[in-house]
Amino acid sequence: MKVLLIKDVKNLGKAGEIKEVKDGYGNNFLIAKGLAKAATTDVLRKYESDKRKEAQNLEQEIANLNSLKNILKDIKIQIKKPVGESGSLFGSVTKDEISNALKEQKGIEIDKKTLDIQAIKHVGVFDVGVKFKHSITAKFEIEVVAE
Structure with a gap:
């Protein structure tokens, strides 16, 4: 059979x-x-x-992922954090904060688990990597400013 x-x-x-x-x-x-x-x-x-x-x-x-990748490359979001006297942040910027700021400021929802960042502990402009399925990666900028 x-x-x-x-x-x-x-x-x-x-x-x-x-x-x-x-x-x-x-x-x-x-x-x-x-x-x-x-x-x-x-x-x-x-x-x-x-x-x-x-x-x-x-x-x-x-x-869809490639389209989102093209949209993300031109995006810059701003995150406000309290800063100490030495100029460093209280704590660090988390993936959750980045994901929420992206949703609030640009209306784009990205799972925080796909974000690829190093510890951000001071003000400035940083690149944030996003690792999607199927080996598709994207980058966008965040600007961390003093509150």
């Missing part, structure tokens, strides 16, 4: 491959455990359709 593997199966193949297996192994193990489906024309057609949709979604996601 021919089966379409839905998940990787050790010593048999990877997801998406069509394999010829014995009927008992195919029905009683692979199909019963949800590791494969019987390779009928309907199943294969649906699988190919799903793969095309997935590829289109991936292309759309990459295009």
Whole structure:
């Protein structure tokens, strides 16, 4: 019997491959455990359709991230922090503060986990890196000013 593997199966193949297996192994193990489906024309057609949709979604996601990258490169946000007598900040600028300032000032939401910064402990202009999925990176500037 021919089966379409839905998940990787050790010593048999990877997801998406069509394999010829014995009927008992195919029905009683692979199909019963949800590791494969019987390779009928309907199943294969649906699988190919799903793969095309997935590829289109991936292309759309990459295009959106590249668009956001182009928008971010021209952005400069300002963060006000209290400063001590020596000119250094009380504490440091956090990823959360940067993410919130970006949302408030420019209306762009970025998860703070994607931000890549060094500790900012004094006033000045700094570059902030953003690491998106699919190896797409962007940079924008923040200006830390005394409150």
